[in-house]
Amino acid sequence: MSGSLKLLKLINVILEHVYKFLGLTNPIPEVINAFITAAISFAVISVFVMFLVWMERKVSAHMQSRIGPNRVGPFGLLQTLADAIKLTTKENMEPQKRDKIPYFIAPIIAFVATFMGVVVIPLDKGVTIQNLNIGVLYIIAITSFTVIGILTAGWSSNNKFSLIGGFRSAAQIISYEIPLVLSLVPVIMITGTLDLQKIVEYQAHAGYWFVGPQIIGFLVFLTASTAESNRAPFDIPEAESELTGGFHTEYSGIKFAMFFLGEYISIIIGSSVAVSVFLGGWIAPAFMNFLPVPGFFWFVIKVLLVIYLIMAFRWTFPRLRVDQLMDFGWKILIPIAILNIFLTGLWILWFSKGV
Amino acid sequence: MEQFVFWCIAIFIVLSAFFAMIMKNIFHCALLLAAALFGVAGIFVYLGAEFLALVQVLIYVGAITILIIFGIMLTHKMMDSKIIVMNKQVVMSAVITGVLGTLIILTIYSTAHWILPALKNSESGYLTHSITTASVTKNKKVVTxxxxxxxxxxxxxxxxxxxxxxxxxxxxxxxxxxxxxxxxxxxx
CATH class of the missing domain: 1.20.5 (Single alpha-helices involved in coiled-coils or other helix-helix interfaces)
Structure with missing residues (x-):
């Protein structure tokens, strides 16, 4: 049924053969297995990000009645590859009065923190890189590291714009983390688990996706996760017209690429969580159940749809002002999320006659 | 292997906590404090208490450290490297840390009943032997x-x-x- 499961097994079998060939002991040591899995997922994610950057440029072009990249490769698909090569081979410019060590580790923290979230995403039935029974909490906790990376970057660059960008970003991420978590709470209350895989399975058994009964939660989550990944209309941390480049003004070459990659990975993670929790993850839509397609396919399709939505946000809404942003987070999103939790609690009590 | 991991995390925590104390630049201190707290989360994972580890990361690293950094950045002249970070109360601090340290060690030895049988069983008698996850689950079912x-x-x-x-x-x-x-x- 699931082709991706076979794929994972195939990778494992190949690895075992390589091991025997090298004369090493079988089974593979867990540490090495983990490293190889990380490397593979990094490669896959990087290619996916390249595709997303291309998609973003095409979507924006479409919205502004332009053509977008169309010179390098078919439909301009290789444009991002060319850009990536340019970025990685670029000279690494650094301000002389930077704070050396924090300046160096900031992009690493920001990137690694977001990338670690990939681990618990349910790709298909029973297929996760490492299933944790507290997956939702894991993603929330790990991604909160990004703030430290961004603040460090803003501070160590020794630049006013960077510092203000770092401040804004931290304030924004901390504020929007609250509605983000609160919007997930009702689903956790209904399913009674923090395991993303089990949340998807619950939806498969129940026969509906949570986007129906939890439409408020879905909308709050989508808004908050757009803000979490510093994207327009919530991109005040890097507002070009005010702050030149925000917290990454002083970063160039590969270090800038790491921030860039981190931003796109956080979009991927945000939409993957949205898909798993609210849109039924790898479950096929009811009317297309007969198709012999692995669940992974549906997962990717749904993730791409959500990402398209987030991209459409960026190119249709104007940027919020700082005070509007804070007002929106604290005075609208959080009360709505709390109300949603309350209503869900009543709903559970009503239907299950007291749990 | 398990001991090796434990020592790695422990040395990481102690070093980052130590440097968080002696660094001149208060922003570096805050970053190192975050590192030390993250290391503590690592110890929790090592002991099989993943939930506690994640809460540690979420609250201490994700919220409290960031609040501290915010406080440092927004306080007037706090980022100036000339502010006094150290003072000279060696005797007083030695007494206080000594008393607190003894108290903590005594508490550990008197409350952690699962440590003692594991200590007897293990051949080398290292304390760390008993702190591995395996022995925790073996001696007493601790579900976390x-x-x-x-x-x-x-x-x-x-x-x-x-x-x-x-x-x-x-x-x-x-x-x-x-x-x-x-x-x-x-x-x-």
Whole structure:
């Protein structure tokens, strides 16, 4: 049924053969297995990000009645590859009065923190890189590291714009983390688990996706996760017209690429969580159940749809002002999320006659 | 292997905590404090308490350290490298840390009943041998997942529901108080 499961097994079998060939002991040591899995997922994610950057440029072009990249490769698909090569081979410019060590580790923290979230995403039935029974909490906790990376970057660059960008970003991420978590709470209350895989399975058994009964939660989550990944209309941390480049003004070459990659990975993670929790993850839509397609396919399709939505946000809404942003987070999103939790609690009590 | 991991994490925590104390630049201190707290989360994972580890990361690294960094950045002249970070109260601090340290070690030895049998069983007699996850589960079933922790916390009969509510009221009043103070400052 699931082709991706076979794929994972195939990778494992190949690895075992390589091991025997090298004369090493079988089974593979867990540490090495983990490293190889990380490397593979990094490669896959990087290619996916390249595709997303291309998609973003095409979507924006479409919205502004332009053509977008169309010179390098078919439909301009290789444009991002060319850009990536340019970025990685670029000279690494650094301000002389930077704070050396924090300046160096900031992009690493920001990137690694977001990338670690990939681990618990349910790709298909029973297929996760490492299933944790507290997956939702894991993603929330790990991604909160990004703030430290961004603040460090803003501070160590020794630049006013960077510092203000770092401040804004931290304030924004901390504020929007609250509605983000609160919007997930009702689903956790209904399913009674923090395991993303089990949340998807619950939806498969129940026969509906949570986007129906939890439409408020879905909308709050989508808004908050757009803000979490510093994207327009919530991109005040890097507002070009005010702050030149925000917290990454002083970063160039590969270090800038790491921030860039981190931003796109956080979009991927945000939409993957949205898909798993609210849109039924790898479950096929009811009317297309007969198709012999692995669940992974549906997962990717749904993730791409959500990402398209987030991209459409960026190119249709104007940027919020700082005070509007804070007002929106604290005075609208959080009360709505709390109300949603309350209503869900009543709903559970009503239907299950007291749990 | 397990011991090796433990020592790695322990040395990481101790070093980052030490440098968080002696660094001149207070921003570096805050970053190192975050590193030390993250290391503590690592110890929790090592002991098989993933939930506690994640809460540690979420609250201490994700929220409190960032608040500290915010405080440092927003306080006037706090980022100046000339501010005094050290003082000269060697005797007093030695006495206090000594007393606290002895107290903590005594508490560990008198409360952790599962350490002692493992100490007897293990050949080398290292304390770390008993701190591995395997021996924890072997000697006493310690379940630390959410399904046990949640009911244990707010069970009306056996749990700590009253304390839990008390803490929430305290936090709520702190929240309101902070807002009131901040508002007054703005108007005045």
């Amino acid at each position: 997942d959410v399904y046990t922790l949640g009911p244990a916390l707010i069970n009306p009969k056996k749990g700590f529901a009253f304390a839990f509510e008390l803490v929430s009221i305290l936090l709520l009043s702190v929240l309101i108080g902070a807002t009131v103070i901040a508002r007054k400052d703005q108007e005045g």
